[in-house]
Amino acid sequence: MNFTVSNYPFYSYYPSRYGAAVLAAIIYILLVVWFTQSLCIKCRPRPLVIFVFVAHLATFIELVLRATLPVNILNTKRLYIITAPFLSVPPRFLLLANYHCLVELRGKQPRRKVDRLIEIVTPVGAVIADVLLGIANQFSFNSNHLDLSFRLRQISAGLVLSLALLFYVVWYFTVSQARRLYVFQLLVVSSTCVLIEAIYIQIISIPSLFFALNQCELYYYVCHVIVTFIALITWSIFHPWRFLPPLEEAVPRDGSGNELLAPPPFI
Numbered sequence: 635m636n637f638t639v640s641n642y643p644f645y646s647y648y649p650s651r652y653g654a655a656v657l658a659a660i661i662y663i664l665l666v667v668w669f670t671q672s673l674c675i676k677c678r679p680r681p682l683v684i685f686v687f688v689a690h691l692a693t694f695i696e697l698v699l700r701a702t703l704p705v706n707i708l709n710t711k712r713l714y715i716i717t718a719p720f721l722s723v724p725p726r727f728l729l730l731a732n733y734h735c736l737v738e739l740r741g742k743q744p745r746r747k748v749d750r751l752i753e754i755v756t757p758v759g760a761v762i763a764d765v766l767l768g769i770a771n772q773f774s775f776n777s778n779h780l781d782l783s784f785r786l787r788q789i790s791a792g793l794v795l796s797l798a799l800l801f802y803v804v805w806y807f808t809v810s811q812a813r814r815l816y817v818f819q820l821l822v823v824s825s826t827c828v829l830i831e832a833i834y835i836q837i838i839s840i841p842s843l844f845f846a847l848n849q850c851e852l853y854y855y856v857c858h859v860i861v862t863f864i865a866l867i868t869w870s871i872f873h874p875w876r877f878l879p880p881l882e883e884a885v886p887r888d889g890s891g892n893e894l895l896a897p898p899p900f901i
Contacts, residue, residue, distance in 0.1 A: 641709075642774055642780065642844075642845075643714065643771065643774040643775075643783075644708075644709040644714065644848075645709075645848045645849075645851070645854070646848055646849050647848075647849060647850060647851045648705050649700045649705060649708070649851055650851060651700070651701045651702075652701075653851075653855070654697045654698075654700035654701035655697075655701035657697050657859060657863065658694055658697035658698050658701055660863070661690060661693050661694045661697060661863065661866065662694055664690060664863075664866050664867055664870055665687070665690040665691065665694060667870045668686060668687060668690055668866075668869065668870050668873075669687065671870070671873045671875070672687070672873075672875075674875075675875040678875065679734070679738050679874065679875075681730075681731075681734050682731055682734055682735060682738065682874055685727045685728070685730045685731035685734065686727070686728070686731050686866070686869050688723065688724075688727045689723070689724040689725075689727040689728050689731070689862070689865075689866060690724075690866055692719075692720045692723040692724050692727070693720075693724045693859070693862055693863075693866070695720055696717065696720035696721060696724075697859070699717055699720070711775050714771070715771060715772070718767075718768075718771050719764070719768075721858070722763075722764055722767055722835075723764075724862050724866075725794070725828050725831045725832065725835075725858075725862060726760045726763070726764065726794070728824060728827070728828050728862070728865050728866075728869075729756070729760065729794070729797060729798060729801070729828050729832075730756055730757060730760060731824070731869070732801055732821060732824055732825050732828060733752050733756045733797075733801060733804070734752075734753070735817060735820070735821060735874060736752065736801075736804060736805055736808060736809055736821075737749050737752060737753060738874065739809050739813045739816065739817065748804070748808050749808070752804065752808075756797060759793055759794075759796075759797050760794070760797070762793060763790045763791075763793045763794045764790070766786050766787075766789055766790040766793070767786070767787065767790040769786055770782075770783045770784070770786035770787045770790065771783075773786065784839060784840075784841050784844075787839040788836070788839040788840070790839075791832070791835045791836040791839040792836060794832050794835065794836075795829075795832040795833065795835075795836050798825070798828050798829045798832040799829070801825050801828075802825065805821065805825075817872060817874065819868070819872055820868055820869065820872035820874070823864065823865065823868040824865045824868055824869065827861040827862065827864050827865035827868075828861075828865065830857065830861045831857065831858055831861050831862065834853070834857035834858060
């Protein structure tokens with residue numbers, strides 16, 4: 635299959651059904667593990683449970699479609715419009731989970747303006763990015779609007795990349811060092827995976843690189859599926875209910891009112 639502009643926005647390779655099937659089975663196991671752990675603690679904190687669950691589910695559906703549908707069906711406009719969100723949903727929801735984990739790290743302390751800003755700006759930013767991407771996908775089937783399609787992709791990818799980078803600034807300035815250590819491993823791995831995927835999406839929003847990278851399935855697996863898989867398995871290993879700091883009333887304080895937190899738990 636020769637890759638030309640006429641193939642845009644489809645990929646030009648034949649996806650590996652066996653690879654997709656194996657990864658789909660692994661993601662399904664991770665989904666069950668995450669759901670089981672979440673049920674044990676009555677799905678709390680609820681937003682985190684939902685965000686990570688949806689990321690698991692969307693990744694699983696995306697891989698199942700790759701494993702079961704032939705390329706001539708996958709590369710149709712109707713199915714592309716339906717399935718394209720499954721590519722963007724997992725990293726978006728993991729990004730939201732990362733940000734919400736910062737809010738949860740504060741425990742029952744009064745919400746500050748920055749906490750409320752996180753809870754508003756990050757979901758709105760993620761929705762705007764996906765809306766722009768959806769419009770770009772629609773324009774991608776019109777040869778007269780290919781340039782506009784790529785520009786919208788670049789704006790959408792740039793917005794997500796900005797949120798992924800801003801996370802580290804927010805993490806450093808809004809969470810005390812003692813509390814930061816409790817989910818340090820989880821947030822380092824998850825945020826790094828989200829950042830790698832965001833950089834990949836930003837790169838393929840450039841026309842020349844889009845056409846070059848979409849000729850090989852390896853880039854899709856390394857820069858999207860594998861990093862998402864690593865993030866998901868990390869969330870299951872370091873499930874927040876076991877690693878978030880204790881409630882405020884259970885934390886002793888010194889004479890100055892500073893928290894005397896116990897060392898964070900280890901696996």
